Amino acid sequence: MVEGGVDDDGRLTRTPRKPRGLGYESIVPSEEPSYLDRMAKRFPAVAKVREMAAAGREFATSIKAELQMFATPMDVGSDRAKATAKDFANACRKSRWVNQRFYDFLNQRFTKDDHTRMWNAMDETSVRAQDEVDARVARFMEEDHEMNEAQAKAQSRAELPDIIAEMKADKTGIYALPEEQRLVVEEMSRHAEALWNRALEAGMVKGEGLPFWTPRAAAVIGADGTWGKIGKSGDKAAGLDAMGRNLTTFSPNTLHRKNRTVEEFERAVKSVDEGAEVIRDIRAMPLAMSRLERAIAGREFINEIKRIGKLAGADTTSTGEKPGFFTIDHPAENSPWRV
Numbered sequence: 277m278v279e280g281g282v283d284d285d286g287r288l289t290r291t292p293r294k295p296r297g298l299g300y301e302s303i304v305p306s307e308e309p310s311y312l313d314r315m316a317k318r319f320p321a322v323a324k325v326r327e328m329a330a331a332g333r334e335f336a337t338s339i340k341a342e343l344q345m346f347a348t349p350m351d352v353g354s355d356r357a358k359a360t361a362k363d364f365a366n367a368c369r370k371s372r373w374v375n376q377r378f379y380d381f382l383n384q385r386f387t388k389d390d391h392t393r394m395w396n397a398m399d400e401t402s403v404r405a406q407d408e409v410d411a412r413v414a415r416f417m418e419e420d421h422e423m424n425e426a427q428a429k430a431q432s433r434a435e436l437p438d439i440i441a442e443m444k445a446d447k448t449g450i451y452a453l454p455e456e457q458r459l460v461v462e463e464m465s466r467h468a469e470a471l472w473n474r475a476l477e478a479g480m481v482k483g484e485g486l487p488f489w490t491p492r493a494a495a496v497i498g499a500d501g502t503w504g505k506i507g508k509s510g511d512k513a514a515g516l517d518a519m520g521r522n523l524t525t526f527s528p529n530t531l532h533r534k535n536r537t538v539e540e541f542e543r544a545v546k547s548v549d550e551g552a553e554v555i556r557d558i559r560a561m562p563l564a565m566s567r568l569e570r571a572i573a574g575r576e577f578i579n580e581i582k583r584i585g586k587l588a589g590a591d592t593t594s595t596g597e598k599p600g601f602f603t604i605d606h607p608a609e610n611s612p613w614r615v
Contacts, residue, residue, distance in 0.1 A: 360580045367573035371566055378464060378562035390457060394450075394558040398461050398490040399538050401449030405487035406536060408439045433484055450488070464561050465489070471568050478575040491564035492538065493555045494545040506549040 309317070316323040382391065412432040417423055423431075444451045450461050465488050472485035494506055535541040538554060545552040 360577065360584065363580075364573055364577035367576070368570055371569035371573065374467070375562040375566035375569070378460075378467075378565075379559055381460065382559050382562070385460075386457065388557075391557045391559055394453065394457050394461055395490065395556045395560070397450045397453050397457075398465070398488055398558065398561075399492075399556075401443065401451075402486055402488040402490050403537055404443060404449060405436065405439055408442075409433060409436065409487070429484075436487060461558065464558075464565070468561070468565055468568075471565060471572060474572050474576075475568070478572055478579060480572065480575050491560050492541050493560055493564075494542070494552045495555060496549060496551045496553070506545060506552045 312322070312326065316326055386394070409429070409432045412435060413425065413428040416428040416431055417425065443449050450458050453461070468489050469485060472481065472489070475481045496506060535544055538556075542554050545554070
């Protein structure tokens with residue numbers, strides 16, 4: 277279905293043939309009114325029917341959008357917003373995976389007595405490091421009267437490696453543990469320090485974190501092994517391997533620690549509930565880190581939503597319900613977000 281000829285060199289030439297019955301002019305839209313346009317102009321009833329049909333399509337589209345917003349609000353968001361939400365979901369999944377690996381390794385490689393010994397060693401190391409930092413702060417300020425407390429603290433924290441070297445030489449705290457146990461708690465401590473730095477960047481906390489931070493928790497432990505909240509002995513908790521999955525931007529692990537030693541902490545909880553006991557179990561650390569990391573991921577998610585709105589010059593938050601917004605239910609924020 278081609279037309280052709282022969283050029284000067286005797287070679288065949290081929291040119292496309294125009295489609296029969298469909299000239300090229302059919303590709304160009306006609307400026308003449310369509311049949312329906314002509315009928316609508318001629319008969320007012322037809323025009324009314326067309327208006328009603330257009331209104332029906334618009335109504336159906338709005339209903340679809342509202343249903344989608346109610347069922348899967350992220351599906352109606354922009355690509356940028358969807359990517360932000362996906363980053364948050366991935367951060368939560370990664371947190372569960374990393375901290376579950378810590379927890380499983382502790383369960384598989386060590387006994388319950390080891391778990392207690394490792395927790396005690398971590399807490400002892402943390403307390404001694406804090407005491408040494410405070411002692412150096414006092415010494416620096418005594419030696420240099422022009423040095424303020426903030427400067428003295430910064431200089432003392434800078435000497436933390438020297439404090440750790442002294443504990444290694446004395447073989448105290450985690451440095452008295454068998455090598456495998458020490459390596460595990462050191463790795464968890466590094467992970468906790470990285471989480472604190474993320475919390476700082478997200479604006480959740482201020483200042484320096486505790487060296488060799490060890491989570492402290494207390495509960496009322498029943499004879500059957502279940503444990504409940506302090507002051508609410510009837511409320512049973514699932515156990516150390518229970519991990520929440522709700523969006524949150526808050527974690528109790530970011531609060532200031534009022535009691536430096538575990539003995540002070542134990543006296544404080546027993547003053548509230550005599551049956552309370554401190555949970556001296558290193559397995560509490562990956563669970564606490566998972567909760568903290570979820571809170572950080574939630575705060576980073578909220579911060580990114582605000583940043584996108586600021587760049588676009590549009591409101592992405594509202595103090596009340598608005599069309600096109602949906603509410604994320606979590607402890608720190610409970611306002612509608614446009615995503």
